[in-house]
Amino acid sequence: MAIKLFDSLTREVRPLRIPSAADPQDVFSFYNCGPTVYAPAHIGNFRTFVINDVLRRLLELELGAGKVRHVRNLTDVDDKTIKRSRDENRPLGDVTRQWTDKFHADCAALNCLPPHDEPRAADPKYLREQVNMIECLMEKGNAYRAADGSVYFKVSSFADYGRLSRVRERELQPGSALKALAADADEKEDGSDFALWKAWKPDDGPNKWPGPKGAAEGRPGWHIECSAMSKSLLGMTIDLHTGGVDLLFPHHENEIAQSECCNGTTFSRHWYHSEHLLVDGRKMSKSLGNLYTLDDLAAKGFSPMALRYALLSGHPRKQLNFTLDSLHAAESALQTLRGYRATLPDAGVTHDVFGPVLTALQDDLNTPAAFGALFTVVNRKDGQADRASFDRVLFALGLKLDAPVAPKTEIPAEVQLLADRRWSAKQAKDFASADALRKELAAAGWSMLDRKDGYSLEPAKK
RNA sequence: GGCGCGGUAGCCAAGUGGUAAGGCCGAGGUCUGCAAAACCUCUAUGCGUCGGUUCAAUUCCGACCCGCGCCUCCA
Known part of the structure; x- marks a missing residue:
């Protein structure tokens, strides 16, 4: 074609x-x-x-x-x-x-x-x-x-x-x-x-x-x-x-x-x-002070892949208004794709269910329609997709789904202490104390993620 | 002033003369002691406004309103 x-x-x-x-x-x-x-x-x-x-x-x-x-x-x-x-x-x-x-x-x-x-x-x-x-x-x-x-x-x-x-x-x-x-x-x-x-x-x-x-x-x-x-x-x-x-x-x-x-x-x-990317509804320019570089976005915690996704989320021949929200949306969408990919078998499917994605791209590079077609297949979850054909459309879009590198953040000693106390309280089934400590951690800006064998701490998401 | 593009749900964004893809957010649910994650379900009688054509218009035509870009070295 x-x-x-x-x-x-x-x-x-x-x-x-x-x-x-x-x-x-x-x-x-x-x-x-x-x-x-x-x-x-x-x-x-x-x-x-x-x-x-x-x-x-x-x-x-x-x-x-x-x-x-x-x-x-x-x-x-x-x-x-x-x-x-x-x-x-x-x-x-x-x-x-x-x-x-x-x-x-x-x-x-x-x-x-x-x-x-x-x-x-x-x-x-x-x-x-x-x-x-x-x-x-x-x-x-x-x-x-x-x-x-x-x-x-x-x-x-x-x-x-x-x-x-x-x-x-x-x-x-x-x-x-x-x-x-x-x-x-x-x-x-x-x-x-x-x-x-x-x-x-x-x-x-x-x-x-x-x-x-x-x-x-x-x-x-x-x-x-x-x-x-x-x-x-x-x-x-x-x-x-x-x-x-x-x-x-x-x-x-x-x-x-x-x-x-x-x-x-x-x-x-x-x-x-x-077409141009706009920021705040206007063309980017130094004089308007609405100019972003990749480093600016990295400093805000966004991955380059999220930017790539966001840049492709509008039709290339239409102005696209860039917002930080679009980057949040992109990070979430990428996470969905990551999870989906993990569920796919390596190969062995007779027909390519992702054909519509490439068809959209071949039609005047309609990247937003391509994303639409992609998620339509993803949401179907009918077991017809395989990893090889998924990777083919990811290649076309240039999306790399490596796990994002979590930024290394120092955990303050007092936060670590709160977390340890909460873990102990939880082990002792003192859930009232555990919940109270979770709230204290949240107030300090941290989320505590429980697993069976332990826990991890992450800076709280906005 | 000239040339060109656009106005679709809370946000972003495809699309079609025959009754609105998709993403994000949000809500409800399953599962977890709670939370998170994951998964399931729901979310525009409406597509800037007013007319016109048509059996049928968000989609075609006209007018108007609003936004944006370009007009000599900016991707």
């Missing part, structure tokens, strides 16, 4: 290309715009990466692991990374390595499969590719050198510009957007042109590289990295390009312009954009 996915360009749900099974060279090429590594990624970033991870997993299940090539880039040279390096007075490479490592650790915690390639924009190999592409655009008359040695893409040279975001149908809000347009208007021939290469400025410090022929030393613009790295690793036409909705314009619009002008062929057969 083919995977169907909404295509942002044609605005319809349509099947993804199926590579030829007979041709081992024919693989499904999938490029996902990655993070800028200058700070920890926030949970909104991870919504996109988790959704893309489910897509990757689904493709592997559908086509076979060897038939999918997944690339996700790292933006490690841009205004923000350079600013960080300047502010902290350390080399750009140190800064980006630190945050790349953190990103990888967070992805691993969220059980995201590593992409097959993870190219970096500042990698000399890919800097060369970017410069090549800019030179190609200059030769073809799609780009020009500005007075300061920067190079800009000439938007008017590409007739198809704006097809993805339908930017031509929009009218700019006077005041806000127009101001931004004016920022570097001196250097551009036209306000809508965008930078391919940025000439070095003192603020850039030591971060500069030889530019395209005729241009000044400097660094690549943001958009060109994806065009160049995608071409280098996946070829001129790829099967699928994804990212968050905010990348639709201008980033992806500009990528199309660069790639199609340089290569003379279709850039991507399919475009997919996941």
